[in-house]
Amino acid sequence: MKVPRCKGTRDLLPLDMAKFRCIEAQFRDCCLGWGYQEIRTPVLEYLHLFTSAGTLSPDMLGRVYSFLDWDGWSGERVALRPDGTIPTARLYVENFQNLPIARFFYVENMFAFEGTGKESRERWQCGAELIGGSKAEGDVELISLGLEAITKLGIGPVELRLAHAGLIKTFLEGLGLSGEKEADVLDQVFSGNLGVLSALKGGNPELAKNLQLLFGLKGNSPGFVENLRSVFRSSLPAIEPSLNELARISNLLTGLGIDYQIDFTSGRGFEYYTGVIFGFYCPRRRLGGGGRYDELIPLVGGKDVCASGFALYIDELMGLLSEVPRPERVLIRAKDAEGLKPSLGLARQLRDAGYIAEFDLGYRKVADFRWIVNVRDEGKIELLDQSSGRKRRKSSPAELLELLEEARCK
């Protein structure tokens, strides 16, 4: 009986893995360059890590893979990691609370149930978290890092869209909805269901209208933030701190020459976001995003430390990556039994020089290789360049390597 893959999972085939490793390597290089250190949290965490933070929506928690472990007689459930930030916050509280600033990055898989089984229930993310430090500058650092990692992969142009969770939350609080309703609306807004806003019936109809207006406006300069201040300040003075934060980030980005669009409809993410929310798009596909989450560290038992982070979606990036640089491949054939020993030595020398040297065991498509090397007894070497059809004889591995290098430089 043929056993199929589990519903909602995917295999990463060699070409997928080549892309995956390329993205991972590029992301690692960028993060290490900015002073971030790599961590890896366990796939299994206690479910109550995510419920106690009170920051994942009931809908999201309802899609978490959780179960009783072999010692789960106490009813304590464990969960397959649904999110990278909360475990990172736990790791920080457990190990690094005394550091004034911590910069972490990770490449991890996340799990969430998806009903149709057509989308993968396991998703890979490259994430970076900056715990401590100053707020606006920290957000801009993370935005710059994210943009750098994407553009270095040759993917672009990348659009940066900004929103502000604190501003959205302040508006919703001003509407005077019940606690449960307010949480539900926020949950839906962060899931991208903005239709919920038009049906809002709070005790403050003017504010409800203003909230819709906020979601209808888009801007790309510090001046736009000042316009928002003028329009909304009188009806809701409490938005002032959020606007100040947004203005500071907007100024910094403009100063650095980074294009952005302030667009509140892009405000996707998690309920734990408290400040700026940012998303990377190309052109309409969301490649990743992040935001400020100043209340999360205390919620998982840590001190009152501000924090911010983002994640890039590897599955999305893989879809946009067309070419993956790979070393040149050489197929080696020992033409007779005597040729086997010299061919082994030649293969080692080729690998040391950075080539992929593969023995012909009779089942490879020769079309997959540009170079084919026939090795006879006494070390006689014949090189076939399949791109030109030209054959050349060489008497030593050193001569062969010289020729290959010449071709590579051309």
Place this chain on the structure above:
Amino acid sequence: MQVKLALPKGQLQDDTAELLKEVGFAISGYSEGSRSYRPHCSGAFGLFLKVFHEKDIAIQVAIGNYDLGICRLDWVEELVSKYHSEAVIKVRDLGYGKRNIYAVAARSSGCSSLEALKDHNDSLRIVSEYPNLAEVFALKQRLRRFQIFPVWGSAGVYPPENAELAIVAEPSPGRLKGQGLVPVATLLESSACLIANRDSLEKKNLNRLLASLSTGEAKKSYVKEPSLVDARFEARRADAGRTLVSLALPDGHQQRHAVAFLDRAGLKVEGYNVGKATSRPRIDLDGVAVKVIRPQDMPLHVANGNFDLAITGRDWLRDHLYRFPSSPVDDVLDLGFGKVKIVAVVSKDLHVSGTEDLRKMRRDSALRLASEYVNIADRYAHDNHLVPYKLIPTWGASEAFLPEDADVLIENTETGSTIARHNLRVIDTLFESSACLIGNTEAIKWPEKRDRIAYLVETMRRGVEAGCAC
């Protein structure tokens, strides 16, 4: 084309039988006293009927074994709230069997609102026959830390000592009051409903049944107002748990044997008699509290320190330990009564004589094992290399599953007569089980409890040695 309808046993049975009669189906073998799980409908060509526990009906319809089913909405929601299935369609509210699903706390706990419970510092313990509804409720209410204990029944008995909340089904709040419980939230209003499998609804002609069952007035609720009020209810505070020894006694089939054993061993338990259900009987011993719960639930609750000692069956202890090998539950004393064999059963029409034949059976799909003992069945299939296999948890009336809805049943049997009556055959005996006293290994070490636990164990041991278990 055959149309398959799953009918409920238990509380809904009378009203469902009456409804079917009213709409013109002459059904025999579907009454309370009937021992058959396959009622017959004369005159309705191609209609196949089978009787299940209500909880199984939603599952059977969802997986497509039955085209239509009748069960209460709460069991449908219990299924779809966890397994986001679109396979079950709620066709019609049939109006009878009304009840609500409440989240309840003990009145004596002083927590009469959800907000008060949310302020609870420790993990909230929630007990329920509806673990999936309980989880959705906990997540929706954003309870920060909670533990859910699935139970087979008697969930309302657990608060306040053994749980902060219970999710229970009752027709009215009045009945809760009688049990010393206070509702803190209503999760669902439920009644009997007609459900259909989506695929069947889209592809099969179910018109005759649907037309009959989808017309007419919804019936009035048959539920009577509560009459059972335990006047002697007296909640014991959870903080007494450090010194008070708690003993769980079984209800159901084991109750008769347990009553006789305790009586003859000299342990007087007032309110624990054959045929009488008092959830909190009194034992004639200082510092010992007694509750009556399902034997199936005992190992888990003893493991969690909700009870120090419990009288259950070795079968349920083994089922628990297979799932949680490091559980702190110990088999303290074999009580000898309630002897049963745990057996593997197949239909007489299936030509297999043992596990070797099951292994060799040519089949296009996985072997289906049905059982109330999910973990024992899992271990049995695994140890006997019956791969690939699927487990079908059941909640009673398990014999009904063979042969249409399962290939093998792991079941207990005392005399074998029920198995034979349902045209089934035993192909393997897994082990023999009898009642036993189980204990929490940690509780037994506590100095405040040690002497009283030792006294109870010793009294029961003398009872066994004196032949009281016979």
